[in-house]
Amino acid sequence: MNARFTSIADHALLVTFADEISDNAHDLVLALDKALAANMLDGVTETVPALVNLLVSFDPVVTDHSKVETHVRQCLEAVEIQAVKGTVRQVEVCYEAPFAPDLDAVAAAVGLSTDAVINAHLAAKFDVLMYGFAPGYAYLSGAPEQIHVPRKQTPVRDVPAGSVIIAGAQCLITTLTMPTGWSIIGRSPTRILTGDPKHPFLFDVGDRVTFQRIDLATFERLNRETAHG
């Protein structure tokens, strides 16, 4: 495989597998991430998997770019090129008012009924591609083409935590009250920031996610339970 190595300042190395997003590039990112975790080089402080590349951060006092590059090359030689099988996670989502303010607009935009949009979302299997934007913001990929909508022209402010939002092939469960330009199609009582110190983030990159529909009463009950730990 062709990996490109780029030195980032004094403290990181970026390993890039492709310029365009592809399953193959992401599989390589995850395989390398796993190999580095199993075979940690002294001085490497963390690795950050993204879509087509992986960042390897290191302590510049302990190691350097070329030592890290040599180590990554060795890991890549031994790496098994196959899709990393992550854990399957289920996330509950309530698609009812007042939690789905954009559901009608999405349905209108793609020419489906709201039920058809919900069913397409429920039928999809999502992959956790990477985290970004804010703590616990996991980018899930796999929304079926028939419900792809572009981002809004202007972001909406103060979108509550737990909102299930979509844009293009991507879906995300928000963890903070934040602005977003994505379409809000539901609300989840499932906490991505679990509050469990042993496993503080629900997903690992590479996990597979499906959604399960719940009604408003179930949402209220589950949301109360998670809110009180």
Place this chain on the structure above:
Amino acid sequence: MGEAVLSVSFAGPLVTVQDAGRPGHMRYGVPASGPMDRLAFDAAHAALGNAQGVSAIEISLGGLMLHCKEGAVTLAITGGDFVVEHGGQKTSSWTVLSLHKGERLAIRAGTAGSWAYLAFAGRLGSEDWLGSQATHSTSGFGGGAVQTGQSLEISDATIRDDRLGAIPQAEFTATGPIRAVTGPQDHHFEETAVARFLSEAFTVTDAYDRMGMRLKGPLLGLDGALSIPSEPIVRGSVQVSGDGVATVLLADHQTTGGYPKIATVISCDTDRLAQWRAGQPVRFTAVSSAQALADVRRFMVQKAHYLERISVPRGSLEQRLIRENLIHGCAFD
């Protein structure tokens, strides 16, 4: 030893609890956070003889005013050139003083610097998130923002007369342009963009917080309407938005993003830059990654020596008088 209770009579925006930070969670969207100026933060603890990396308060240009309600504690104030008012005296940051019951302390913006640090000879009680009290400003997770009206509780508070007085400032910090390693997307910019980035002056704008510092200056044109797949961002990444405007990402940076990055500021210079203020001119210079590594390693050695030097207690007033008399009495000094 006891507890000191300090009531916050005023706290400006972006006054937060910070410790050394929480590295290791970028893969979950969590940057390390921690102090914007790590040297000043470490110096405050060293001057008190504290363990490195424990919690202190980061003070923004908005300032902080405290009123000691219970107990007493010795504290250190470092960073920039802030104004410190205590007991009818006006001094500046880089000082150690003791705050007693009934006394007030005010720290406000002075002639230079964007961030000051307030460390205590004692333990600052604060919330923990993922094993760190560093505040992630956008979420408020960690120790959190210091708010007007709240109380700060310092346990195991001590008075350290042997540490009072001015803290010598570091003399080894670079003064030239901000050093940066070009890339990783420098090849996606117009041919002239990298040259302009390295030769023309930028200005710090007031769009500056713990996430990043937006710059005003030459627009850095992309070579075509390029959108790159979202990729990891680090503290120091200089990202350029579609309109050609550069932003230097800092302690609370997003962990991934799709804007191309023209360069990355080396780690010791991100903290130097962080002390600059809106309106101040900024120039960048390119260094190779090998040079960056050498520069940062030298900085870390100098920093360690400096911290060791300022962590030595100066002795009581009496001891200092004796020492100074001896020194002044020596013909060869």
